Amino acid sequence: MSETGADYDGPLYAPAKKVFPQSVKGTxxxxxxxxxxxxxxxxxxxxxVRWNRGPGMPDQAVLVDLxxxxxxxxxIELWPQEVYYFTGLLILAALALFLSNALFGRVWCGYFCPQTIWTDLFLQVERLIEGDRRERMMLDAAPWTGDKVRKRVLKHMVWLAIAWWTGGAWLLYFADAPTLVRDLATFQAPMTAWIWIGVLTFTTYALAGHMREQVCLYMCPWPRIQAALTDPDALNVAYRADRGEPRMSLKESTRIRAKGERAGDCIDCFQCVAVCPTGVDIREGSQLGCIQCGLCIDACDSVMAKIGRAPRLIAYDNDENSKRRMAGRSMAFRQVRARTVLYAGLIALVGAVMLYALATRARFALSVLHEKTPLFVTLSDGSIRNAYTLRFSNKWAQKRDFExxxxxxxxxxxxxxxxPDGAGSPLKVSVEPDSTRAIRIFVTAPKGLKIDKFSSITFVARDLGNAExxxxxxxxxxP
Ligand code: SF4
Ligand code: SF4
Known part of the structure; x- marks a missing residue:
C-alpha cells in the first residue's frame, strides 16, 4: 500500500469486534x-414512596402530573410558570459534570451513567446463564445446538423482563404508581401506557443488551466534550508506562531481572483487556472508548498480587505525575485548581440562588389581561368602562379568599x-386549593372624571388569610 493509501482496496470501516468482558473482583x-x-x-x-400533601392532593413523593x-x-411543587427551576437544575447538573470531570475524569460514564448501569446488569445476567468470558466466546462460536438455543432464549427472556420493568417503572413517575401497577396487572391500563412501556422496553433491551459499548463509542457526545474539557491534572484511569515498560512475560522478566537488568512490571497477560467492558487496551494510552470504570485496575492489581509486585500498575493518575515520575520526582495530586474552584463556586452560587428563589417563592400569583376588543366602552350615561381578565393562582393546599x-x-x-356579590370595591374571590381561577372585572370611570386617554391603574389582591x-x-x- 502506498503512503497515501491510494492502492488500498480493503473495506473502509473495520467491523466492530464482539466484546466478551470477563468478570473481575476488586475495590x-x-x-x-x-x-x-x-x-x-x-x-x-x-x-x-408516599408524601402527604393534604386532602385532594396527590400523595406520590415524585410525580409528573401531566x-x-x-x-x-x-x-416541592412546581407549576408550568416555574419551569426556570428546571433550567437551574440543568445548569447545576452540567456544572457538576464539569467538576467531576476536572477531578476524576469520566467518573460519570464509568459509575453513574444509565447506559453503564443497565449494561452491567445485562452482562451479569449473560454471565449467569452463559458463563464467563471463555465459555461465552466458545458458545458464540459453537454451532446451534439445543443447549445453545436454550441458553440464548433464556437470556433474552430475562433481558426482556428487565427491560419491561425498566420501561414500566419510568411510567410510574407519570401516574399514581400503585394504581397504574394494578391497572397493568388487570389489563385496564390505557393504551398509551402500553405503547410507552413497549417503546421503553425495546430501547432498554436494544441499548443495554445489544449495543452496549457501541453507545459509548459512537452515539454519546460526552466523550468528545469531555476530551475538550480535560486538563493535565485531571485524574483518569491510566497505565503507568514508566513502571510497566518494557513489558514481557513473567518468565522473561524473571530471567532478565536475575541478570540485574531492568524489566517492566507488565507481564503482558491481557487481563486488563479481558475485563474491559468496551474492549480497550489501556496500555495504548487514553482513549475515547475508555469509560474509566476502573475494572482494569482491579484486574491488574490481582495479577500483581499473584506475582508479588506492587499494585496500581494501572491506576487513577494524571499526565503531570507521569512526567514527574519519569523525571525521578514524587507524585503530586492537585485537585484544588483554578477550574475546580471556579466550577465549585458556580455550583454554590447557582444552588444558593435556586434555594433562595424556592424559599421566597410566592404561594399565590395574579395576572391581569386587558381586553382589547374594544379597548373601552362609552356607556349611555357617559361613563367609560374597561374590561379585564384577572387570573388567580393559588399554590396552597387550602382554599384561599382574596380581596x-x-x-x-x-x-x-x-x-x-x-x-355573586360582584358590585362595589373591594371585591372578594375564593380560589380552590392548588388551582387557578379567572374572573372578568369591569372598571368604570364615571362621567365627568378627569382622565387621560391612557391612565395607569393598579389591581391589588390581598390574601385575607395571611395578608400576603x-x-x-x-x-x-x-376616548
Ligand atoms: S493486567 Fe497488568 S500486567 Fe497484565 S497486561 Fe494488563 S497491565 Fe500488563
Ligand atoms: S480501559 Fe479500564 S477503565 Fe477504561 S473502560 Fe476499560 S476497564 Fe474500564
Whole structure:
C-alpha cells in the first residue's frame, strides 16, 4: 500500500469486534456493584414512596402530573410558570459534570451513567446463564445446538423482563404508581401506557443488551466534550508506562531481572483487556472508548498480587505525575485548581440562588389581561368602562379568599359579572386549593372624571388569610 493509501482496496470501516468482558473482583468492582444496587433501587422504588400533601392532593413523593401540569418532588411543587427551576437544575447538573470531570475524569460514564448501569446488569445476567468470558466466546462460536438455543432464549427472556420493568417503572413517575401497577396487572391500563412501556422496553433491551459499548463509542457526545474539557491534572484511569515498560512475560522478566537488568512490571497477560467492558487496551494510552470504570485496575492489581509486585500498575493518575515520575520526582495530586474552584463556586452560587428563589417563592400569583376588543366602552350615561381578565393562582393546599381593590383611578368603580356579590370595591374571590381561577372585572370611570386617554391603574389582591399582597399595574383607556 502506498503512503497515501491510494492502492488500498480493503473495506473502509473495520467491523466492530464482539466484546466478551470477563468478570473481575476488586475495590472498583465492589464500588460499581454498590452504586448499581443503589441507583436501580432508587429508580424502581421511588414512585412508591408516599408524601402527604393534604386532602385532594396527590400523595406520590415524585410525580409528573401531566394532566394538571404540575411537578411534585417531596415538599416541592412546581407549576408550568416555574419551569426556570428546571433550567437551574440543568445548569447545576452540567456544572457538576464539569467538576467531576476536572477531578476524576469520566467518573460519570464509568459509575453513574444509565447506559453503564443497565449494561452491567445485562452482562451479569449473560454471565449467569452463559458463563464467563471463555465459555461465552466458545458458545458464540459453537454451532446451534439445543443447549445453545436454550441458553440464548433464556437470556433474552430475562433481558426482556428487565427491560419491561425498566420501561414500566419510568411510567410510574407519570401516574399514581400503585394504581397504574394494578391497572397493568388487570389489563385496564390505557393504551398509551402500553405503547410507552413497549417503546421503553425495546430501547432498554436494544441499548443495554445489544449495543452496549457501541453507545459509548459512537452515539454519546460526552466523550468528545469531555476530551475538550480535560486538563493535565485531571485524574483518569491510566497505565503507568514508566513502571510497566518494557513489558514481557513473567518468565522473561524473571530471567532478565536475575541478570540485574531492568524489566517492566507488565507481564503482558491481557487481563486488563479481558475485563474491559468496551474492549480497550489501556496500555495504548487514553482513549475515547475508555469509560474509566476502573475494572482494569482491579484486574491488574490481582495479577500483581499473584506475582508479588506492587499494585496500581494501572491506576487513577494524571499526565503531570507521569512526567514527574519519569523525571525521578514524587507524585503530586492537585485537585484544588483554578477550574475546580471556579466550577465549585458556580455550583454554590447557582444552588444558593435556586434555594433562595424556592424559599421566597410566592404561594399565590395574579395576572391581569386587558381586553382589547374594544379597548373601552362609552356607556349611555357617559361613563367609560374597561374590561379585564384577572387570573388567580393559588399554590396552597387550602382554599384561599382574596380581596381585590383597584387603585390609581380616583372614583372608579369595579364590578365582576363572575362573582355573586360582584358590585362595589373591594371585591372578594375564593380560589380552590392548588388551582387557578379567572374572573372578568369591569372598571368604570364615571362621567365627568378627569382622565387621560391612557391612565395607569393598579389591581391589588390581598390574601385575607395571611395578608400576603400582590400588585399588578395596567392601563385604563378613554376616548
Ligand atoms: S493486567 Fe497488568 S500486567 Fe497484565 S497486561 Fe494488563 S497491565 Fe500488563
Ligand atoms: S480501559 Fe479500564 S477503565 Fe477504561 S473502560 Fe476499560 S476497564 Fe474500564
Amino acid at each position: 472498583f468492582r465492589r464500588i460499581k456493584w454498590a452504586l448499581l444496587v443503589f441507583c436501580l433501587s432508587v429508580y424502581y422504588l421511588l414512585p412508591f 394532566e394538571h401540569s404540575r411537578f411534585y418532588f417531596f415538599f 381585590i381593590a383597584v387603585g390609581g383611578l380616583q372614583g372608579a368603580l369595579a364590578l365582576s359579572p363572575d362573582l 399582597t400582590v400588585r399588578v399595574d395596567d392601563h385604563f383607556f378613554a
